[in-house]
Amino acid sequence: MNYASDPGITLxxxxxxxxxxxxxxxxxxxxxxxRGNQLGMAGMVIAILATLAHPGMMLGGVGLIIVAVAxxxxxGAVVAKRIQMTALPQLVAAFHSLVGLAAVFVAAAxxxxxxxxxxxxxxxxxLESLIEMSIGLAIGAVTFTGSIIAFAKLQAxxxxxxxxxxxxxxxxxxxxxxxxxxxxxxxxxxxxQTLFWLIALAALALGFLLIIPIGGADMPVVVxxxxxxxxxxxAGIGFTISNYALIIxxxxxxxxxxxxxxxxxxxxxxxIINVLLGGFxxxxxxxxxxxTMGDKTVKSGSAEDAAFIMSxxxxxxxxxxxxxxxxxxxxxxxxxxxxxxAEGVEVKYAIHPVAGRMPGHMNVLLxxxxxxxxxxxxxxxxxxxxxTADVVYVIGANDVTNPAxxxxxxxxxxxMPILEVDKAKTVLFVKRSMASGYxxxxxxLFFRDxxxxxxxxxxxxxxxxxxxxxx
Amino acid sequence: MTPAELAGQAAALAHKxxxxxxxxxxxxxxxAARGPHGxxxxxxxxxxxxxVFVGYYVIWSVTPALHSPLMAVTNxxxxxxxxxxxxxxxxxxxxxAHAFGFLAIMLVSVNIFGGFMVTARMLSMFRKKTK
Numbered sequence: 001m002n003y004a005s006d007p008g009i010t011l012x013x014x015x016x017x018x019x020x021x022x023x024x025x026x027x028x029x030x031x032x033x034x035r036g037n038q039l040g041m042a043g044m045v046i047a048i049l050a051t052l053a054h055p056g057m058m059l060g061g062v063g064l065i066i067v068a069v070a071x072x073x074x075x076g077a078v079v080a081k082r083i084q085m086t087a088l089p090q091l092v093a094a095f096h097s098l099v100g101l102a103a104v105f106v107a108a109a110x111x112x113x114x115x116x117x118x119x120x121x122x123x124x125x126x127l128e129s130l131i132e133m134s135i136g137l138a139i140g141a142v143t144f145t146g147s148i149i150a151f152a153k154l155q156a157x158x159x160x161x162x163x164x165x166x167x168x169x170x171x172x173x174x175x176x177x178x179x180x181x182x183x184x185x186x187x188x189x190x191x192x193q194t195l196f197w198l199i200a201l202a203a204l205a206l207g208f209l210l211i212i213p214i215g216g217a218d219m220p221v222v223v224x225x226x227x228x229x230x231x232x233x234x235a236g237i238g239f240t241i242s243n244y245a246l247i248i249x250x251x252x253x254x255x256x257x258x259x260x261x262x263x264x265x266x267x268x269x270x271x272i273i274n275v276l277l278g279g280f281x282x283x284x285x286x287x288x289x290x291x292t293m294g295d296k297t298v299k300s301g302s303a304e305d306a307a308f309i310m311s312x313x314x315x316x317x318x319x320x321x322x323x324x325x326x327x328x329x330x331x332x333x334x335x336x337x338x339x340x341x342a343e344g345v346e347v348k349y350a351i352h353p354v355a356g357r358m359p360g361h362m363n364v365l366l367x368x369x370x371x372x373x374x375x376x377x378x379x380x381x382x383x384x385x386x387x388t389a390d391v392v393y394v395i396g397a398n399d400v401t402n403p404a405x406x407x408x409x410x411x412x413x414x415x416m417p418i419l420e421v422d423k424a425k426t427v428l429f430v431k432r433s434m435a436s437g438y439x440x441x442x443x444x445l446f447f448r449d450x451x452x453x454x455x456x457x458x459x460x461x462x463x464x465x466x467x468x469x470x471x
Numbered sequence: 472m473t474p475a476e477l478a479g480q481a482a483a484l485a486h487k488x489x490x491x492x493x494x495x496x497x498x499x500x501x502x503a504a505r506g507p508h509g510x511x512x513x514x515x516x517x518x519x520x521x522x523v524f525v526g527y528y529v530i531w532s533v534t535p536a537l538h539s540p541l542m543a544v545t546n547x548x549x550x551x552x553x554x555x556x557x558x559x560x561x562x563x564x565x566x567x568a569h570a571f572g573f574l575a576i577m578l579v580s581v582n583i584f585g586g587f588m589v590t591a592r593m594l595s596m597f598r599k600k601t602k
Contacts, residue, residue, distance in 0.1 A: 013554075020548045021525060027533040027541050030597040037540075037594055040548055041587050051557045061561030061569075068560065068573050072580025079581070080588035085596075088539060088589075095546045095586055098578040105575035106555040112571065113564030117555070122565075128512050227542050234549045239515055241555050247515055248522040253545040255526035260538060353535065360538030364593050372600035378535050 012050035013245035019043030020249050024256070030373055047245050056116075085368045086325045089223055089357040090154035096226045097147035100207075103140025103233040104200055107133045110240055111196055117241040125191040129240055134183040136236030137196070138203040143229040145207030150222050153211075154357055160216025162278050168213060169277060175206045213278025217322070217399075219357045221264045221275045228257025260359050267353030267379075269405075269415040298434065298446055300453040303464035306393075306428050309452070311469055313390035313426075315346045317382065319419055320362050321355045323396020323430075327458035330369040333395060336462050337371070339469040348385070349376040350419050352400035379419060387423040394421060395430045396458050402443045411441055427451045430461050540593045547586025550579040 019039045026036015052062065083091050110133055114120040119129035152158035179202045186195040214222050235250025265272050310316055318337065324330060337347045349371065355362045366376055377385075386392065394401055397419075404411040405418045421427050422445055429446065431453060445451050454461050533541050556579065559572030 016551070017522075020551070021529060023544060023548065024526075024529045024533065024541070027537045027544070029534060030537065030594070030599075033537060033540065033594045033597070034591070037544060037587060037590050040544055040590075044548065044551060044583055044587070047551050047554055048557070051554045052561075054558065054562070056563065057561045058563060064560045064569065064573055065557050065576055068576035069580045072577040072582075073584040076581035076583065076585030077588055080585040080592065083589060085593075088543075088593075091585075091589065092539075092542050092546060095543075095582050098582050099546065099549050099552065102550075102552055102556060102575040102578045102582075105571040105578070106552060106559060109556070109559030109564075109568045109571035109575065113559060113562070113568030116558050116562040116564050116568065223542065227545060230549050231545065234552045235519060237552055237555050239512070239519070241558065242515060243554055244515075244518060245551050246554060247519050248525075249548050249551045251519050251522035252526040252529070253549040255523050256530045256541060256545045259527065259530045260542070263535075263538075351536075358539055358542060360536060360541070363536040364539045364596070367593070367596040367598070370596075370598070373536055373597050374600050376536060 006055070009050045009053055010244065012046055012053075013243060016043040016047040016050070017245045017248035019046065020245075020252060024252060084328075085364055086328055087155075088364060089219060089361060090151050092358060093147045093151040093154055093223055093226065096223075096230045097144050097151065099230040100140045100143030100145075100147060100226075100233060103136050103230075103237050104144065106237050107137040107140065107240065108196070110237075111191055111193065114191075119240065120191075123191060127187065130187045130191055131183075132236055132239035134186055134196075134199055136233055136240055137199055138179055138183065139229055139233040139236055141200050141203030142207035142210065143226055143233055145204045146211045146222075146229070147207075147226045149208055149211040150219060150226060153216055154219055154223075160219075162215040163212040164278065168209070172206060172209050175202055175209070178202050179206065210276070214275065215278070216357070217354075218268075218275050218278075220354050220359055220361075221261050221268075221272070223358045224257050224260035224264055225272075225276075226257070228254050228261060231255070231257055264354055264359060267417065269413075269417065298453050299449070299451065300455055301428075303454070303456075303461055304468045305452065306454055306461075307465045307468035309426055309428070310340055310345065310391050310393070310465070311343050313345055315348075315389045316340055316391045316393060317386060317389045317421075317424065318347065318349045319392060319394045319397050319401060319421060320349065320351070320366070321395065321397025321400065322357060322361075323398075323432075323458050325356055325361065325365055325396070327396065329395060329459035329462050330365040330371075332459050332462040332466060334366070334369040334371050336466040336469065339466055343469070347375065348382065350379070350382045350386075351376060352379055352397065352419055353417075355397060355400060379417060383420050386420045389424040391426045391428060392421040392424040393428045393430070395462065398431070398443055399441065401445060402441060404441060404444060413441055421445070422448070425450060428454055430454045430456070430458050432457065536597070537594075540590050543586055543590040543593065547583055547590060550582040550586065553579045553583065 020043045023036045023040030026032045110117050114125050120126050153160050182195055182199045189195055231250045231253025235247050238246025238250050261272060340347050351362045363376060399413055401419050401421045403422050405413045405416040553576055556572045556575035559568045560576055
């Protein structure tokens with residue numbers, strides 16, 4: 001009477017896993033992506049129906065399931081409908097935390113009712129199931145608190161600056177070893193409830209401590225990494241309950257998050273270890289205002305000046321960064337671009353891999369503002385076009401344009417791939433003040449002759465430029 | 472065919488049958504040793520390793536422009552952990568198992584609906600130039 005021994009049900013799980021793979025495959029192009037997402041939904045429905053077909057499913061249990069799905073589903077649907085696209089990173093972090101906590105709960109349920117999963121009887125669980133269960137539990141708990149902290153930082157409930165203290169890494173290491181010891185004791189005990197919850201507590205603390213030292217702008221890496229963890233946690237639970245759909249999906253999600261973390265790290269020329277140890281950008285602002293730069297002067301201009309320069313250009317490249325998201329300026333940017341195009345100016349967008357707070361953040365914001373995706377280019381594609389551009393409009397980005405990454409080997413951002421905006425004839429920088437970027441490094445671009453600073457709120461400034469263009 | 476030959480053949484067959492039965496018993500014992508799920512850990516592990524590789528190649532083919540929807544949809548599909556939660560809530564078990572199952576279903580349902588819907592919302596915004 002075990003569900004996995006029913007070939008029909010197992011087959012259904014395999015079908016749903018294949019549909020999930022196709023869902024991810026669809027994302028290779030925006031054209032196929034929507035169909036991919038539908039296949040993913042179909043996969044989920046099949047997995048759920050297959051589980052309902054389990055011969056031991058009780059009527060009351062089905063009722064319980066329906067109520068739980070109705071409550072959770074309603075919350076999820078409302079959130080998905082209402083969420084602003086600028087708030088996506090924190091939404092994704094919140095979603096990761098839910099998968100983490102769910103993994104903890106499923107592990108707890110498996111400990112309490114092992115017979116439901118065919119892994120033994122209470123107090124007498126199979127050895128390998130106990131190991132698998134504790135892996136799912138520990139990763140799930142780390143994912144949960146880690147994602148909560150990431151959410152709090154992204155939502156600005158917590159300061160984005162890294163929180164560091166002496167001996168932090170040793171403390172984390174000690175907790176890691178403690179978890180390992182507890183897991184061994186838990187497995188040896190044959191499934192002690194006390195040890196189970198001690199593992200959970202230690203892992204919850206570890207998740208919290210791992211993320212607090214990581215600063216706001218490193219969040220793209222953190223969010224991708226937690227994405228990866230949530231996958232491994234799901235795979236761990238998949239092993240515990242011998243379910244192919246879970247194991248395959250967990251592996252897909254785990255490697256997806258790992259690859260995204262890798263891409264993000266490469267975008268900053270930093271190792272994943274360096275990011276995880278945290279503390280980067282702690283002395284941001286130390287680079288200070290322009291006053292400390294002594295004799296260097298900055299040329300600043302008005303919206304009218306910017307409008308004049310851009311309307312006389314034949315090619316303008318727009319470089320958006322996190323500041324555009326904060327100011328919600330994406331719609332204003334698109335309106336400005338439309339007016340420029342109406343005057344016969346060629347407009348393109350250049351996206352740095354780590355722009356924003358999650359992978360692909362800028363692309364979604366521009367898409368939201370109805371910017372066609374074939375006007376938006378990645379760093380490698382567009383970098384050699386800056387030399388042919390008359391104007392680059394940098395809005396809310398800073399470090400990713402800093403030539404110091406190529407020229408100054410002492411700079412903390414040295415080696416980071418940058419958008420070579422300095423090659424354009426004129427660079428327009430929309431910035432609120434002269435404060436340095438996240439990495440705490442001054443940007444020499446600000447002081448160049450062909451740079452014009454546009455001081456002000458990104459959205460307001462862009463709207464004013466659009467107004468002058470419209471005249 | 473003499474009765475003696477027939478008896479001899481019957482005996483040979485009976486011997487073969489007993490060997491087969493012994494083999495079958497051996498296999499059954501092996502199956503039982505694997506636990507009620509039938510799939511030994513190493514098989515599950517093989518599937519896992521293959522899936523990691525499939526994931527590796529599929530994810531690298533995802534266009535960077537769609538990395539945000541990728542995160543949202545991987546989030547939604549990792550909620551297939553609902554399978555475990557449903558077994559906990561729906562099968563015969565103690566109160567704790569039902570309660571944990573119920574809570575877990577509620578949490579991942581937020582993800583399933585929220586994840587797929589927000590992905591769909593994002594993807595619907597990606598449009599080509601209209602000329």
